[in-house]
Amino acid sequence: MYSYEWEQLQTKLPQWVEASRKQHVHGQVAAYIPELSKAPKDALGITMMDGRGNTVISGDCGCVFTLQSISKVFTLILALMDNGENLVFSKVGMEPTGDRFNSMLKLELVEPGIPFNPFINAGAIAVSSLIAGNSIEERYARILQFLRLLAHNDRMDFDQDVYESESATGHLNRSLAYFLMEKGILRGKVEDVLEVYFRHCAVNATCADLARMALVLAYNGYDPIRNTQLIPRRYVQIAKTFMTTCGMYDASGHFAIQVGLPAKSGVSGGILTMVPGRYGIGVVGPALNRMGNSTTGVHLLETLSRELDWSMF
CATH class of the missing domain: 3.40.710.10 (DD-peptidase/beta-lactamase superfamily)
Structure with missing residues (x-):
C-alpha cells in the first residue's frame, strides 16, 4: 500500500x-x-x-x-522532560483559546489566570521559563542541542537578524511576560526568559x-x-x-x-x-x-x- x-x-x-x-x-x-x-x-x-x-x-x-512557533512543540517536550507534567501544567493550561495567539484577554478574565495552552505566546513564554539551566546561554544551548538531535543536523542555529528584529519589536510579548511575572507564573527574570524565547523562535x-x-x-x-x-x-x-x-x-x-x-x-x-x-x-x-x-x-x-x-x- x-x-x-x-x-x-x-x-x-x-x-x-x-x-x-x-x-x-x-x-x-x-x-x-x-x-x-x-x-x-x-x-x-x-x-x-x-x-x-x-x-x-x-x-x-x-x-x-x-522555526518561529514550531519551536514551541519542542520547548514543551523539553520542559516536560525537565519538570514532569504536574509542574508544567500548573503554569500553563491544556485548552484552545479561540483568540489570537498573542492575545492577553483571557489571562485577565478567566481563572486561574494561567495561559490556556503552551502554543499561544503567553504559554510558550511560560514554558520557556521552565527549561533547566543556570543562564540564558545554558537554557538556549539545551534547546538548540535538542532541536539538532531531533533534526539530525548539528548546523542548526539561530538567525541573528531575525532574533534582533523580533526582540526590537516584541512589545506585546514583553507585556505578556511581565503580566505572567506579576501573577507568579514566570520563573526567572523577564528579560532573560524573553531572550531564550526570541532565540528559539529564530532558529533556522x-x-x-x-x-x-x-x-x-x-x-x-x-x-x-x-x-x-x-x-x-x-x-x-x-x-x-x-x-x-x-x-x-x-x-x-x-x-x-x-x-x-x-x-x-x-x-x-x-x-x-x-x-x-x-x-x-x-x-x-x-x-x-x-x-x-x-x-x-x-x-x-x-x-x-x-x-x-x-x-x-
Missing part, C-alpha cells in the same frame, strides 16, 4: 505543489517582524520522509526559514529539518532511522494532542476537519506535520492567511490528505 502511495507522491506531488503555489495571492508575508517580510511570497516547498529515511521533495524545499531550519523532527513525533518519540527512543512516548502524545487542538492557531479546528493530522505552524510560513507511524512532513510557504498560517502550505496539505486519505478521523 505504502509503495503505491509513495509512487503517487513522486509522480503527482510536483503538480500539486504548483497548483497550491497559486494560493500565495490570498496571503501576505509576516510584516510585524520586519526581517520576516523579506521572504519570497510565492515560495512553496515540501519534504516528506519515511521510517527508512527515504525522502520525496518538491518545490522550494531548500528555502531556509526560522529547512523542510528537511522539519520532516526529520516530525518523523520522530510520528513514531511516538522513537527514531526509526537511528533505532533509538529520543523522547518519552507520553510526552509526544501530549505534544501531538496540542498540535491537533491548538497547533494551527485559531484555525486548528478547520485544519483538523480538512487535513486531520497533528501540525504546528509558524509565522515564517513553516508547517511541521506527520502521518502517524508513517511519514514526517515539513512544508514552507511564507504567504500567510489572516490566522497566521501558510496559505499555500495549508492548501497543499489539504490536497494531500484528501487525495491520499490521510485524515486520522
